[in-house]
Amino acid sequence: MAEADLRILIAEDSAADRLILETIVTQAGHQAIPVEDGLQALRAYEETQPDIVLLDVLMPNMGGLETARELRARHANDLVPILFLTSLTDTDSLVECIEAGGNDFIPKPYNKTVLHSKIKAFARVRDMHKTLAQQKKQIELNNLHLIQEQTVAKQVFDKIAHTGCLDQGLIRYSMSPLAVFNGDVLVADVSPSGSLMVLLGDFTGHGLPAAIGSMPLATTFYGMVRKGFGIAEIAREINQKLHDTLPTGFFCCAALVDINLQNRRLRYWNGGLPASYLYKKSSDDYRLLESQNLPFGVLSSKKFKSEVVSLPIEEGDRIYLWSDGIFEARDPDGVMFGEQRLDDLMRSFRGRDDLMDAVLGKVYEHIGDGNKDDDLSFVEIPIHELGFPQPHPDYGKSVRDKLVDWSMDFRLEASTFKQFDPLPLVTGILNEVTGLIPHRTMLYTLIAELYSNALEHGILGLSSSLKNTPQGFVEYYDKRKKKLAEVGEGQIIFSVQHRQTSDESGIGGELIVRLRDSGVGFGVSEVTVHENDVRSLPRPLSEDRDSCPQYYGRGLKLMSASCSKLTIRPPGNDVEIVFVWHESDAKGDEDE
Numbered sequence: 001m002a003e004a005d006l007r008i009l010i011a012e013d014s015a016a017d018r019l020i021l022e023t024i025v026t027q028a029g030h031q032a033i034p035v036e037d038g039l040q041a042l043r044a045y046e047e048t049q050p051d052i053v054l055l056d057v058l059m060p061n062m063g064g065l066e067t068a069r070e071l072r073a074r075h076a077n078d079l080v081p082i083l084f085l086t087s088l089t090d091t092d093s094l095v096e097c098i099e100a101g102g103n104d105f106i107p108k109p110y111n112k113t114v115l116h117s118k119i120k121a122f123a124r125v126r127d128m129h130k131t132l133a134q135q136k137k138q139i140e141l142n143n144l145h146l147i148q149e150q151t152v153a154k155q156v157f158d159k160i161a162h163t164g165c166l167d168q169g170l171i172r173y174s175m176s177p178l179a180v181f182n183g184d185v186l187v188a189d190v191s192p193s194g195s196l197m198v199l200l201g202d203f204t205g206h207g208l209p210a211a212i213g214s215m216p217l218a219t220t221f222y223g224m225v226r227k228g229f230g231i232a233e234i235a236r237e238i239n240q241k242l243h244d245t246l247p248t249g250f251f252c253c254a255a256l257v258d259i260n261l262q263n264r265r266l267r268y269w270n271g272g273l274p275a276s277y278l279y280k281k282s283s284d285d286y287r288l289l290e291s292q293n294l295p296f297g298v299l300s301s302k303k304f305k306s307e308v309v310s311l312p313i314e315e316g317d318r319i320y321l322w323s324d325g326i327f328e329a330r331d332p333d334g335v336m337f338g339e340q341r342l343d344d345l346m347r348s349f350r351g352r353d354d355l356m357d358a359v360l361g362k363v364y365e366h367i368g369d370g371n372k373d374d375d376l377s378f379v380e381i382p383i384h385e386l387g388f389p390q391p392h393p394d395y396g397k398s399v400r401d402k403l404v405d406w407s408m409d410f411r412l413e414a415s416t417f418k419q420f421d422p423l424p425l426v427t428g429i430l431n432e433v434t435g436l437i438p439h440r441t442m443l444y445t446l447i448a449e450l451y452s453n454a455l456e457h458g459i460l461g462l463s464s465s466l467k468n469t470p471q472g473f474v475e476y477y478d479k480r481k482k483k484l485a486e487v488g489e490g491q492i493i494f495s496v497q498h499r500q501t502s503d504e505s506g507i508g509g510e511l512i513v514r515l516r517d518s519g520v521g522f523g524v525s526e527v528t529v530h531e532n533d534v535r536s537l538p539r540p541l542s543e544d545r546d547s548c549p550q551y552y553g554r555g556l557k558l559m560s561a562s563c564s565k566l567t568i569r570p571p572g573n574d575v576e577i578v579f580v581w582h583e584s585d586a587k588g589d590e591d592e
Helices: 015-027 038-048 064-074 091-099 112-161 208-226 231-245 339-348 355-367 423-430 434-459 464-468 470-486 554-562 583-591
Strands: 007-011 031-035 052-056 082-086 104-107 172-176 184-190 196-203 252-260 265-271 276-280 285-289 309-312 318-322 376-382 406-413 491-503 506-517 527-530 565-569 574-582
Touching: 007 015, 007 038, 015 031, 015 112, 031 038, 038 052, 038 064, 052 064, 052 112, 064 082, 064 091, 082 091, 104 112, 172 184, 172 355, 184 208, 184 376, 196 208, 196 231, 196 318, 196 376, 208 231, 208 423, 231 252, 231 265, 252 318, 265 276, 339 355, 355 376, 423 434, 423 491, 434 491, 434 506, 434 554, 434 574, 464 470, 506 583, 527 554, 554 565
Parallel strands: 007 031, 007 052, 052 082, 082 104
Antiparallel strands: 172 376, 184 196, 196 252, 252 265, 265 309, 276 285, 276 318, 318 376, 406 491, 491 506, 506 574, 527 565, 565 574
C-alpha cells in the first residue's frame, strides 16, 4: 500500500477532536476509520486491519492503555504502530504509555504538520517491516527447499554408504552432523583379499557442498575395493575425481586404512585428518598414524602422493579415527575441547571397551547448551572382533542378468606387468557373474596365487625356499622388487572362460582360469590334481630340498583344496584351475 493511501484507525471519545483528526487524515489522502472508545477500536481493527492506530489515552468503556495491551496480545507478531493521543506530560504517564505498547505520542492540541510527519515516518517503518516479513518468508521457503534437497541427498548417499559393511558390526562409529547432510563421510567394505577397508573423510562445508563430493567418493571407494584395488590406487582415483569435480577451495581431509588380520598387517594413508591412534595391546600404548599428505582434491594427479605406511597388528589391538570436530568442539564461552584434553582421555581409557563412549560423553558435556561448530565423527575398529564377513549383495536377482557364457584372453608384456597389477581388472570382470560374487575372496586368492607363481617363479625365477625364515622373507621381496625393475622381456598370458550350467537343482557355472608365462618352467610332466587330492601334487625335482628349487608349496596346496581341478602342464609354466559354482551357494550365504 502506498504512503498516500493508508488506513488510519482513530479512537477518540471527543467528537470535536475526532472530527479534527479525521479531517487532517483525509486531507492528507488517507482513509480515516473513526471510533469512540477502546472496544470499538478493537472491533474496527479486526475488520479493517489498519496501517496505523491513533489512541486517546483516556476513553470510556476501555481506555487507550488497555486497548494497546490487548492489540499487542492479539497481534504479537505483527507491526502495529500505535500513537497515543494525550495531553499528559508527566514522565510516569508517558512511560506507562510506552510500556503498554505505544510507539510514540501526538500531543494535544493537534498540530497538522507534526501529525503528517509522524504518519509518514511510521508508514515507512511499516513498509520496511512488510519487506522484511516477505524476505523472511522467502528465506524460510528457500531453507525448507534446501533441507528437502539435503534430505534427498542424504537418503541417496546412505543407500550407497551402507552397501558396504558398516552395519555388520565390524566397526563402531558415531556420526553427528551439523546439517542434515553430514560434512563427514564414513565408508567401509571387505576386499576380495579379505582386508577390511575403511575411509573416514571430512569435507569443507556442510550440506549440499559436501554431498557433491561424497557421492563420487563413496562410489569410487566401493567400486575399487570390490575389484581388489589397494588403498594407494583408491586414494589416487578419489583424489583425481574430487580434483576434477570440486570447485576451488573445496577439498576432503581423509584417512584410509586397510586391515588384514590373516597377514597381521595394517596399511594406512592419511591426508589432512587428525592423527589416528593405533592401540597396541602388547605394549598397552598408542602408535600415532599422523597425516603425511594433503587432502583429496587439492593436488593434481601428477603431484598427488599415495604412498602408504605398513605396520604389524595383533588381535586385541584397536584403531581410532576421528574428525577435527571432536577436539574443536566449543563450550558456551567459546573454549575448544582441545587436542590435549582428547589425548588425556584416550590414555586414561586406553584398552577399555568404554573408551569411545567416554570420549563422546566428555565432548558433549563440554559443548553443553552451546551450538556445535562442526560435524562430530568418531570411529573405533577393534581388531580382535574382526570376522571379515563378505557383504551381502542382492542375490535374489537372477544369475542370468549378467555375464553368462564368455571367454577372454589378454597378454601382459614386461613393460606392462612391471607397473600394472592385473588382479583388480580380472576380479572386476568376475564380479559381473552374479553366481561368483559369494566366492570373490576365494577367487581373488586363487588368481593371486596363479599370477604370483607366473611372475615371481616363472618370469623372475625366485625360489620360495627363501621365505622359510623371517630374514629370508624380507630378502625374497627385496629381490622381487629389484628383479622386476630390471626385467627387460617376458610375457604372462591370461585365459579366462566361463560357461553357465543348469540341472534339476538349479543354475550353476564353471570358471576356467589359465595362466602361461615365458619362464623356463620346472621340467614337470602334465599333472592333473582334483579337489583336495594333495597327494597327487607333483614332487620336487629332487628329494634334497636344499639343493633344488621348490617349485610348489602352499600355493599349489591351497589351489588344489579350493578348486575342482588343478592342471600343471609341462614344463611347469602353464597352470590351469577349474572352479565350479552353484546357485545354492549364494542362497546358502544369504540365509546365514
